[in-house]
Amino acid sequence: MLARLPTWARWMLYAAAGVAVLTIVQGFDDTERLTAVTSSQAMLRWAVPIMLAGLGGLFSERAGVVNIGLEGMLILGTWFGAWGAINYGGWAGLATGMIGGALGGLVHAVATVTFGVDHIISGVAINVTAPGVTRFLSSEIFANYEGGSITQSPGTDGVGRFTFPLLAGGDLFGWESPDILGWFTRQDWFLVSDMTGLARGLVAQVSLATVLAFALVPLSAWVLWRTRFGLRLRICGEHPVGGESQGINIYLYKYYGVMISGGLAGLGGAFIASPELSGLYREGQTTGRGFIGLAALIFGNWRPSGTMAGALLFGYPFGIGLRDLDGSASHALLLVNTLALAAVTVWAVRRRRRFDAGLAAGLGLAAAVWYFMSSTVPNWWIDILPFVIVLLVLVFFSQRLRMPRADGLPYRRGES
Amino acid sequence: MALAIELNGITKRFPGVVANDDIDLSVAAGEIHAICGENGAGKSTLMKILYGMQAPDEGTIKINGEPVELHSPAEAIELGIGMVHQHFMLADQLTVLENVILGAEPMRSLGRIDLEAGRRHLDEVGRAYGLDINSDDLVEALEVGERQRVEIIKVLYRGARILILDEPTAVLVPQEVDELFRNVRELKAAGATILFIDHKLDEVLSIADTITVLRQGRTVGTVKPDDVTAGDLAEMMIGSELPVPDAGASTVTSEVALEVSELTVRDAERPVVDHVSLKVRRGEIVGIAGVEGNGQAEMVSAIMGTRTPDAGTLAMLGRDITGASVRERRQMGLGYVPQDRHREGLLLAGPLWENTALGHQTEAPYSRAGWLSRPGMRARAEHVQADFDVRTPSIDVSAHALSGGNQQKLIVGREMVTEPAVLIANHPTRGIDVGAQAAVWEDIRAARADGLATLLISADLDELIGLSDTIFVMLRGRLVARLDPGTVTPRDLGAYMTGAAVEAGTQ
Amino acid sequence: MNHTLARRVMLASAAPLAAVVIAVVLSSIVLLVSGSNPLAAYVDMVQHASKLETGVDIFNRATPLYLAGVAAAIGFRMNLFNIGVEGQYLLAFIVAAHVGALVALPSALHIAVILLTAMAVGGAFSGAAGVLKVTRGVNEVISTIMLNAVAISGLAAWWIVEWQAGGEIAATGGRVGTEPIDDSGLMPDINSWLEVFTREVGQGKRLTGMLVVAAVVGIAYHALLNRTVFGYDLRSSGANPSASHVGGVSPKRMVVAAMTLSGIVAGLVGMTELMETGYYPSNPITLLGFTGIAVALLGRNHPVGVAFAALIFAFLDISSGILQISGAAAREIVEIMKGVIILTAVIAYEVVRRVREREEATAAAEAMATAPAGAP
Structure with a gap:
């Protein structure tokens, strides 16, 4: 029955179900943090860099190049983004961040495509190199700015905000449209108002950079599956020699893919350095989000919408953790974990995967015991929750994924 | 008659080898021109040059006189040349349509592909040449024969008038070859020029209008099929008669070396090896015929x-090995x-000296008590190099x-030198030149005389018939026929392999 | 034979040499552009490094880098990417510090207990990633990255609170961290070994005893890999798991073994600091694991090559300290140099590999041609 719904409707349904669970669960912990508007907004902001890194990974891996250097490109994006934003304003910062990341992508492309270096090795080398480059550049440039130092820049400028018309009462050509979601939220109906409140948080006063980032999801899907460019890029990840025999310049498209990859990661980095998240460049501020982006890509089965879902899922605990001073929301999340693991158990039982079922049930039980034995959880728990989710998702679903067939494999022109 | 292709003095060198040495080739428009030669004669290199995948070091190419x-x-495609590769150039996870239009995509605005136009054109091409295919299927769902059709459509879609078919029959059983030949003749009737690469002489004689033979990178000659026999062609190809596999007198003993009983292997519930039972005795070669993908690979993995x-x-040599590790089996003498x-x-x-030890690294002289012996490994490698003529x-x-x-x-040398009791020979002569092929046959024959039990899996039906003492046919995971190599023909085998003939004589 | 050997050595060293030269050239350009005198900077660095005390610092720095490099190299030899050295060594560090503080033993035994604890923790944590790979198909690159976060932001962050040293220590020494280990658990320095060859080491510098452990690890790594059947199994499984499998080597077992071994060595990385200070501080030396990966790449996973690579990185780190004082250039220039060295090295290795492959193919083809024509 679900399968007959259009994709967007199915996603909406999943989201609604998720919110319903969160709403009920948080009641036990006497917190509203899980579905608070601030939480959904924080989730959005934290998801953006992960998602952009993931989309970056998508273009690279669809072109057959594994890009573990995303973290390094993200770092380049933070530095160049901050530099551009400080000197030329918020939009310029996004652009320079993109260029910085794309330069990292170019290095990766030269190493892997032209010289045939192992993709992981090149990526590791870029991750080692990027912080060195930004450190040096900071010592030469930011250290001379007022309020800057070797490890951080002065504050950056951001871009404007935007409220969607009709949904959240934004202006439409000067006309102040009705605030439909706001109206529902004010009615204080159980569940419905919670959901609309959350939804309104996602469409009211959002940064244009966030809007841009989310617009890139359908755009990526369109480019990859509807255009000639996308088809030719994808053949590089599926069967490059076949593409070559049909007259496609595989090297060229691999370069495109890896550089777009770097550019998107760089955009993600610029977003981190923008006032939406940090408001400045600081050393070490990417905290492995490039890697989580890669995990979001894998979680999303190498598809844009799945990557976005993964980014939101992984961004959510980050967003919650930041504001959860008394630990009650983190505690409530434990129960969510329990329920999710219970769902996995049911799934595994129905597929007669006994080991999976046992594992999921055991982990779920552990989470449940922890939940009932404690009233708060230490804050390191929510810090590592996204990583734990990634691990669990991979543990249970790795074997069901379909990566591009030639992803990560070397390719040399004329050597078939 | 006008010439579609004219190659003059084509030379292509690779490190240490001259793959093509001053080759001349003239192909008339509208003919089926076969290029013959054994593995390593330079056929594929020549075709890659003609298709623009590799640049010749010397020589000139004329297409339609220009x-x-x-x-x-891309430039070759522009000139109307299309190539159907021996190894399919299809992306499994893309649809037939995407595979076909790639590189020649019909476009709409904004860089979008016009999928509808592509589908229409594909269907037209399919209908015109009697090649039926569903354009929205994922390629991974297709059978071998269907994939080959997609490859041909791919080329025709681009309006190719000159088609290069690189060993198209290598993956097909005789009945599928008939189907392919029908398609090829239709293409010719529609005015296409066809370059047909092959080394199976009977096929070449039946399909070609003209035959050019290559040997060691040089043109040996161009002949008409009516003027030559298969024997003549073989002599042109290798300078002598083609070696024929021949097992000689039976050396089969009564002692069972390998016994497989009711072996079943499942792939996601579906049995891919289905209750297979067979015995291989000392001094016996048991052949397994079958279209690839019918469970042979899984059976070999299980053994x-x-x-x-x-x-x-x-069971091996009377001992149950069902639960034994690979290493234990190897140490018992499984080659x-x-x-x-x-x-x-x-x-x-x-x-090479490390490769010689692979699979036997726990045994003397390669190691003792867990420590490697470099001198032992090197000495053994020298021995294999000399005795098995590794150049x-x-x-x-x-x-x-x-x-x-x-x-x-x-590989054959390193297995034989350990004097195994049982040998699993899985396509032992695939893709190697006739000299090496004859050597491998001789090695297996000699070991058989010394009591080796061999399970021979092969797609080369002549090899199976020539070497085996008994032949089983494997179809959909089951042994469906047991045949006597003394009386069976390749065509019979093909019939059993495709399921056209009913079961006969299985246990 | 000798001719080819000389050629091999030349080819093998050409790539890292080229990498260093390119790094020097590029960083000189960067320095010139930023208005510094590169020559003055290099002279300062080399002069500084030639001092005995600086040399001790360099070796103290190179020791953990070497261990991290060997840890990564063990994975690489199996075609496994253990990106988790970082998390493994920090986790092993804190647990070993805690266990070491709990027990009171004679010195040699005490040290052994601490080192073995670290190795066990590192091995178990890394082996877990191996188990996930072979049983659940989880790519080790992703899982070790995730486990890094779990180890550092999770377990270590938790335990440092749990195992916090008592109030009086925090008050007197101003040290925040785990309870300090008794002196019997600390490794003596080996200054006396060094002083056999040189003068007395001044400035209170102490050459770490872990250098000896690192040397032993290097030798053991070489012997295990190249002299034992197990090493052959490991290398063959890494080079071609399918071929190795039909040859009797279970690829799954090898993956778990390699990851565990890698983690065991990774566990030792933090011991250089622990054996010196006796406790796990709130700000331990980090990033050794990630740098170790770079060291392994530069050293081509060879026990001696990795040692050279570790020394080069340690030299850059330590000798650049002088630049802050002399002001000849920003010391951060060495970060660029490290990056350029590693990037150019991996590219140069690939180019050299291809040149060698082509030469071999040529030689083999010539052997074919000169052999008597016409097989039997």
Whole structure:
């Protein structure tokens, strides 16, 4: 029955179900943090860099190049983004961040495509190199700015905000449209108002950079599956020699893919350095989000919408953790974990995967015991929750994924 | 008659080898022109040059009378040349349509592909040449024959008038070959020029209008099929009669060396090996015929121990080995010649002396009590090199530097030198030159005389019939026929392999 | 034979040499552009490094880098990417510090207990990633990255609170961290070994005893890999798992073994600091694991090559300290140099590999041609 719904409707349904669970669960912990508007907004902001890194990974891996250097490109994006934003304003910062990341992508492309270096090795080398480059550049440039130092820049400028018309009462050509979601939220109906409140948080006063980032999801899907460019890029990840025999310049498209990859990661980095998240460049501020982006890509089965879902899922605990001073929301999340693991158990039982079922049930039980034995959880728990989710998702679903067939494999022109 | 293709003095050198040495070739428009030669004669290189995938070092190319220089397949396609590769160039996870239109996409605005137009054109091409295919299927769902049709459509879609078919029959059974030949004749009738690469002489004689023979990178001659016999062609190809596999007098004993009973292997519930039982006696060669993908690979994995069977038992020299590890089986004397020597046979980047020990590294003289013996490994490698005629500058070169035939001789040598009791020979002569092929046959024959029990899996039906003492046909995971190589013909075998003939004489 | 050997050595060293030269050239350009005198900077660095005390610092720095490099190299030899050295060594560090503080033993035994604890923790944590790979198909690159976060932000962050040293220590020494280990658990320095060859080491510098452990690890790594059947199994499984499998080597077992071994060595990385200070501080030396990966790449996973690579990185780190004082250039220039060295090295290795492959193919083809024509 679900399968007959259009994709967007199915996603909406999943989201609604998720919110319903969160709403009920948080009641036990006497917190509203899980579905608070601030939480959904924080989730959005934290998801953006992960998602952009993931989309970056998508273009690279669809072109057959594994890009573990995303973290390094993200770092380049933070530095160049901050530099551009400080000197030329918020939009310029996004652009320079993109260029910085794309330069990292170019290095990766030269190493892997032209010289045939192992993709992981090149990526590791870029991750080692990027912080060195930004450190040096900071010592030469930011250290001379007022309020800057070797490890951080002065504050950056951001871009404007935007409220969607009709949904959240934004202006439409000067006309102040009705605030439909706001109206529902004010009615204080159980569940419905919670959901609309959350939804309104996602469409009211959002940064244009966030809007841009989310617009890139359908755009990526369109480019990859509807255009000639996308088809030719994808053949590089599926069967490059076949593409070559049909007259496609595989090297060229691999370069495109890896550089777009770097550019998107760089955009993600610029977003981190923008006032939406940090408001400045600081050393070490990417905290492995490039890697989580890669995990979001894998979680999303190498598809844009799945990557976005993964980014939101992984961004959510980050967003919650930041504001959860008394630990009650983190505690409530434990129960969510329990329920999710219970769902996995049911799934595994129905597929007669006994080991999976046992594992999921055991982990779920552990989470449940922890939940009932404690009233708060230490804050390191929510810090590592996204990583734990990634691990669990991979543990249970790795074997069901379909990566591009030639992803990560070397390719040399004329050597078939 | 006008010439579609004219090659003059084509020379192509690779490190240490001259793949094409001053080759001339003239192909008339509208004919089926076969290029013959054994593995390594330079056929594929020549075709890659003609298709722009490799640039010749010397020589000129004329297409339809015009001199051209080809730097990429795109330029060849532009000139109406299309190539159907021996190894399919299809992306499994893309649809038939996406595979076909790639590189010649019908466009709409904004860089979008006009999928509808592509689908229409594809269907037209399919109808015009009697090639039926569903354009929205994923390629991974297609059978071998269908994939080949997609490859041909791919080329026709681009309006190619000159088609290069690189060993198109290699993956087909005789009945599918008939179907392919019908398609090829239709193409010719529609005015296409066809270059047909093959080394199966009977096929060449039946389909070609003209035959050019290559040997060691040179043109030996161009003949008409009516003027020559298969024997003449063989002499042109290799300078002598083609070697014929021949097992000689039976050496079968009554002592069972390998016994497979009710072996079953499942792949996601579906049995891919289905209650297979067979016995191989000392001094016997048991052949397994079958279209690839009918469970042979899984059966071999189960016998080798790399895959756990779901049911059934295995016994070697009277001992149950169903639960034994690969290493235990190897130490008991189970030898293996893999189907894909790059994947399962060699450490390509490792030196030959390390490769010689592979699979037997726990045994003397390669090691003692867990410590490797370099002198032992090197001495054994020298011994294999000399006794099995592995042509190499030294045992220190990496395995990838050797030709396919020499790599295969190394593998066969390293297995034989340990004097195994049972040998699993999985396509032992695939893709190697006739010299190496004859050597491998001779090695197996000699070991058989010494009491080796061999299970021979092969797609080369002549090889199966020539070497085996008994032949089983494997279809959909089951042994569906037991045949006497003394009386069976390749065509009979093909009928059993495709299920056209009903079961006969199985246990 | 000798001729080819000389050629091999030349080819093998050409790549890292080229990498260093390119790094020097590029960083000189960067320095010139930023208005510094590169020559003055290099002279300062080399002069500084030639001092005995600086040399001790360099070796103290190179020791953990070497261990991290060997840890990564063990994975690489199996075609496994253990990106988790970082998390493994920090986790092993804190647990070993805690266990070491709990027990009171004679010195040699005490040290052994601490080192073995660290190795066990590192091995178990890394082996877990191996188990996930072979049983659940989880790519080790992703899982070790995730486990890094779990180890550092999770377990270590938790335990440092749990195992916090008592109030009086925090008050007197101003040290925040785990309880200090008794002196019997600390490794003596080996200054006396060094002083056999040189003068007395001044400035209170102490050459770490872990250098000896690192040397032993290097030798053991070499012997295990190249002299034992197990090493052959490991290398063959890494080079071609399918071929190795039909040859009797279970690829799954090898993956778990390699990851565990890698983690065991990774566990020792933090011991250089622990054996010196006796406790796990709130700000331990980090990033050794990630740098170790670079060291392994530069050293081509060879026990001696990795040692050279570790020394080069340690030299850059330590000798650049002088630049802050002399002001000849920003010391951060060495970060660029490290990056350029590693990037150019991996590219140069690939180019050299291809040149060698082509030469071998040529030689083999010539052997074919000169052999008597016409097989039997």
